Amino acid sequence: MAIYNSILETIGRTPIVKLNRIAPKHVSVYVKVESFNPGGSVKDRLALSVVLDAEAKGLLKPGDTIAECTSGNVGIALAMVAAARGYRFVAIMADSYSMERRKLIRAYGGKIILFPAELGSSGGNKIADELAQKYGWFRARQFDNPANPAFHRETTAAEILSDFAGKRLDFFVTGFGTTGTLTGVGQMLKLARPHVRIVATEPENAAVLSGKPWAIHQIQGWAPNFVPSVLDKNVIDHLMTINEVVGRDTARRLAAEEGIFAGISAGATLASALKVAETAEEGSVLLVMLPDTGERYLSTFLMEGTNEGSDDDWLASQNSEIGAS
Incomplete structure (x- = not known):
């Protein structure tokens, strides 16, 4: 250890x-x-790499806000890294992604802005760009940032x-x-x-x-x-x-x-x-x-379709099997 x-x-x-x-x-x-x-996913690697690279280039300073359009895993990872390094984080996410992802981002102190899923990632990135420019946020740009494949x-x-x-x-x-x-x-x-x-x-x-x-x-x-x-x-x-x-x-x-x-x-x-x-x-x-x-x-x-209650039917089948034997 x-x-x-x-x-x-x-x-x-x-x-x-x-x-x-x-x-x-x-x-x-x-x-x-x-x-x-x-953080539970491969995107921890990307998030750490992007943040360390931005710090080395002087693009991030303590208290800054990181923003990214994300399906969830990158958002969770960036929220975790931001929390550990002293930044704020805002996720721009399609409204079709799982509730667990939203809650995990918020657990790390992040904020979430939702957009209609039919806009796709390109639409979400446009929204993220507009918000970042308006509020002076740092954009991680996972799809374009060379620090992403570099860390891999x-x-x-x-x-x-x-x-x-x-x-x-x-x-x-x-x-x-x-x-x-x-x-x-x-x-x-x-x-x-x-x-x-x-x-x-x-x-x-x-x-x-x-x-x-x-x-x-x-x-x-x-x-x-x-x-x-x-x-x-x-x-x-x-x-x-x-x-x-x-x-x-x-x-x-x-x-x-x-x-x-x-x-x-x-x-x-x-x-x-x-x-x-x-x-x-x-x-x-x-x-x-x-x-x-x-x-x-x-x-x-x-x-989907998973039983969320008691497995009484299964238990009854076990009793039947015991009786049959």
Whole structure:
């Protein structure tokens, strides 16, 4: 165990875990569990990087306000980092995102401005720009800030390369969000392990990278209605789409069969990896990014139809089984 001077020092160094029941028998599937970050998601890395970079450039001083258009995870992460570094934070969020995300941002002392979901991330960013200009707030600009992929090159990729040193790795699978993870990790793997295939995945009903029209979708954190400027398309070896219901159901399986409760985007990424695994050669090794915890999706369709009362029917079935035996 270690003693830390700040909660922010615990960001990163997340575990890589082998899946033992969901993965096909002819391959090995590992997941990088980013919910182990203190703010519960991979976006802790982005938030810390952006803030430290802004401080180094003299763009932030104590008491300043940070503002960002966010689907939730970046907002939660920035609210946490702001609290720890002495800043205020304002999230500009679509009104379709989960209540848990709003409450988590407010728990860290942040404020929230909601906008209609149909405006998409581009509309939200326009609102954020207008508010920041009016009130003198600092904009994190997650989709355009080079500090985003830079931190993934320095930390996420370094962790993966260290953990797989001397070991086989054939595929790296991640989702289309800000593209910081995809770009940063992808660039480093291309240099250090060029044989590793980089797989990017996006919602089939909002496949912007594939050149299809954007639509409101339920994989929160994925697929803004534009292509982020930080994306390095050259790192992508294979681009695929996934159905959001399949992603949701895979997240449920991950919790029930592997004991890892992750979010909808994690389920969608894993579902994509399992599709890749179907045709992968014997002995292949896949690494899948799991961006966040499922605890911030309890009010969403991730848990839709879940019994919230007593399991009396189940208990009765147990009594029947005992009587039958």
